[in-house]
Amino acid sequence: MTTIRTRFAPSPTGYLHIGGARTALFSWAYARRHGGQFILRVEDTDVERSTPEAVQGILDGMDWLALNYDEGPFYQMQRMDRYKAVIRQLLAEGAAYYCYTSPEELDAMREAQRARGEKPRYDGRWRPEPGKTLPQPPEGVSPVVRFRNPETGSVIWKDLVKGHISFENAELDDLIIARADGTPTYNFCVVVDDWDMGITHVIRGDDHVNNTPRQINILKALGATVPQYAHLSMILGDDGTKLSKRHGAVSVMQYDDNGYLPEAVINYLARLGWSHGDDEIFSVEQFCQWFDLDHITPSAAQFNTEKLNWLNQHYIKLADNARLAASVRARLQARGVAVSDAPALEAIVALYKERVTTLNVLADEAEPFYIDVHPSAELLGEQLTAEATPALRELMERFKDVTWEAPAIGATIKEIIGKHGLKMPKLAMPLRVMLVGQTHTPSVDAVVALFPREVVLERMGRHLG
RNA sequence: GUCCCCAUCGUCUAGCUGGCCAAGGACAGUGGAUUUUCGAUCCACCAACCGGAGUUCGAAUCUCCGUGGGGACACCA
Numbered sequence: 001m002t003t004i005r006t007r008f009a010p011s012p013t014g015y016l017h018i019g020g021a022r023t024a025l026f027s028w029a030y031a032r033r034h035g036g037q038f039i040l041r042v043e044d045t046d047v048e049r050s051t052p053e054a055v056q057g058i059l060d061g062m063d064w065l066a067l068n069y070d071e072g073p074f075y076q077m078q079r080m081d082r083y084k085a086v087i088r089q090l091l092a093e094g095a096a097y098y099c100y101t102s103p104e105e106l107d108a109m110r111e112a113q114r115a116r117g118e119k120p121r122y123d124g125r126w127r128p129e130p131g132k133t134l135p136q137p138p139e140g141v142s143p144v145v146r147f148r149n150p151e152t153g154s155v156i157w158k159d160l161v162k163g164h165i166s167f168e169n170a171e172l173d174d175l176i177i178a179r180a181d182g183t184p185t186y187n188f189c190v191v192v193d194d195w196d197m198g199i200t201h202v203i204r205g206d207d208h209v210n211n212t213p214r215q216i217n218i219l220k221a222l223g224a225t226v227p228q229y230a231h232l233s234m235i236l237g238d239d240g241t242k243l244s245k246r247h248g249a250v251s252v253m254q255y256d257d258n259g260y261l262p263e264a265v266i267n268y269l270a271r272l273g274w275s276h277g278d279d280e281i282f283s284v285e286q287f288c289q290w291f292d293l294d295h296i297t298p299s300a301a302q303f304n305t306e307k308l309n310w311l312n313q314h315y316i317k318l319a320d321n322a323r324l325a326a327s328v329r330a331r332l333q334a335r336g337v338a339v340s341d342a343p344a345l346e347a348i349v350a351l352y353k354e355r356v357t358t359l360n361v362l363a364d365e366a367e368p369f370y371i372d373v374h375p376s377a378e379l380l381g382e383q384l385t386a387e388a389t390p391a392l393r394e395l396m397e398r399f400k401d402v403t404w405e406a407p408a409i410g411a412t413i414k415e416i417i418g419k420h421g422l423k424m425p426k427l428a429m430p431l432r433v434m435l436v437g438q439t440h441t442p443s444v445d446a447v448v449a450l451f452p453r454e455v456v457l458e459r460m461g462r463h464l465g
Numbered sequence: 466g467u468c469c470c471c472a473u474c475g476u477c478u479a480g481c482u483g484g485c486c487a488a489g490g491a492c493a494g495u496g497g498a499u500u501u502u503c504g505a506u507c508c509a510c511c512a513a514c515c516g517g518a519g520u521u522c523g524a525a526u527c528u529c530c531g532u533g534g535g536g537a538c539a540c541c542a
Contacts (some may be wrong), residue, residue, distance in 0.1 A: 011542045119467035179540040186542045210537040245535040307492040355504040424501040440503035
């Protein structure tokens with residue numbers, strides 16, 4: 001039995017977006033599931049649009065998601081000699097030929113075909129045939145190389161996601177495999193690479209379905225083994241439309257910035273277009289044991305931020321406090337908020353983590369503990385009522401020597417409200433407002449206990465004069 | 466336009482070799498319990514097989530047609 005070898009082959013013309021990340025995840029998981037190898041290959045032959053920043057962005061994204069690769073990254077630009085050698089071979093065998101048709105001619109040809117309601121395709125005018133007289137090659141024009149695609153028959157494969165797919169060769173034309181400047185094109189490089197790298201399963205986006213028959217034909221011409229194909233349907237934006245720069249098609253690193261945990265993103269992505277019965281929450285390890293191609297949905301999936309939020313909240317609750325604190329500290333520092341030792345960030349995080357959906361919200365909650373809060377006059381006027389003020393003044397006095405722990409603080413608060421005949425919210429609300437500037441917080445005694453005593457007395461005294 | 470693919474609750478989906486489905490789970494939504502506010506948690510509810518033929522004793526599951534959606538048609542990947 002041969003070892004499974006999969007690959008992720010992004011082109012560095014943009015960052016690693018959510019769709020690419022899922023493709024990478026599935027390829028990676030398939031290799032892991034079967035004890036095979038996962039290869040990273042950067043398809044950078046489009047010199048015009050490829051950038052080093054994009055390469056780095058992809059590497060960073062893979063790293064953040066912890067999608068480790070066993071081989072690579074390979075760069076196609078570094079494999080030029082190999083591609084050219086294979087092109088020479090095809091030329092020599094008559095499986096490829098030179099074509100001198102200019103881009104202008106091609107445009108005109110396609111336009112005319114479209115006008116006639118035909119599928120635009122190369123008409124084979126430079127394709128050598130027995131008994132056919134080719135035009136005289138024009139002076140000073142460097143030709144492109146075209147692959148001689150079979151004219152009859154059909155290409156059929158059993159797609160591991162979509163099932164039986166078939167194309168008539170008559171629908172395909174002779175694609176360009178080398179540009180006029182001699183550089184090979186995408187469909188050709190992919191074929192040579194998948195062949196050389198011994199890829200057994202090509203797992204990629206379904207925008208490549210139409211490339212597959214061409215690639216299979218080249219593979220066959222080379223006498224190479226045709227790998228298995230699994231075409232993943234695309235991911236739609238939150239609004240059901242195609243992802244664009246406008247919405248959703250952002251770098252996966254943006255999810256980091258937005259306060260998502262990588263394990264939440266992985267779990268979400270794993271469940272988007274793939275399922276394992278009713279299981280919703282599972283670890284990467286579990287995913288790697290369960291993952292298969294049989295349970296991938298062939299139709300497009302709409303991204304749902306709310307479900308991601310739910311998962312993120314789940315993983316935040318599970319996360320180690322020190323880890324969360326480190327992340328929140330960095331986020332606060334980025335906002336220019338210096339995190340002191342006084343209220344221990346880890347304690348704040350421990351108290352707040354089960355009520356937030358993202359790390360940024362967790363940072364929002366922690367912030368008032370480190371900055372001077374200025375409750376709005378409206379909130380104060382609303383909460384600091386005439387009946388509450390005397391009780392709060394007394395509470396403040398008692399805070400001066402109470403044991404500084406939540407239970408003792410809570411007991412004192414209860415004692416005061418009892419004495420003044422107040423309901424808990426009557427006292428807790430204004431206290432919250434004075435301390436953190438808002439009414440929604442965890443249990444008030446726990447919040448009070450987080451602060452150093454002096455800070456509480458200072459913040460209360462400011463409003464109770 | 467041509468070719469290819471897809472089609473179950475608002476969303477992600479279970480359903481795969483037809484009966485166990487008067488369609489299950491999860492997110493969201495609604496209502497309730499709990500609560501020191503919010504949140505978290507627990508409980509309940511709401512909600513779908515695109516349409517039409519056909520095959521069959523029986524179809525969400527198979528076939529065909531239609532409709533809708535998406536993708537691809539580059540010297541881009």
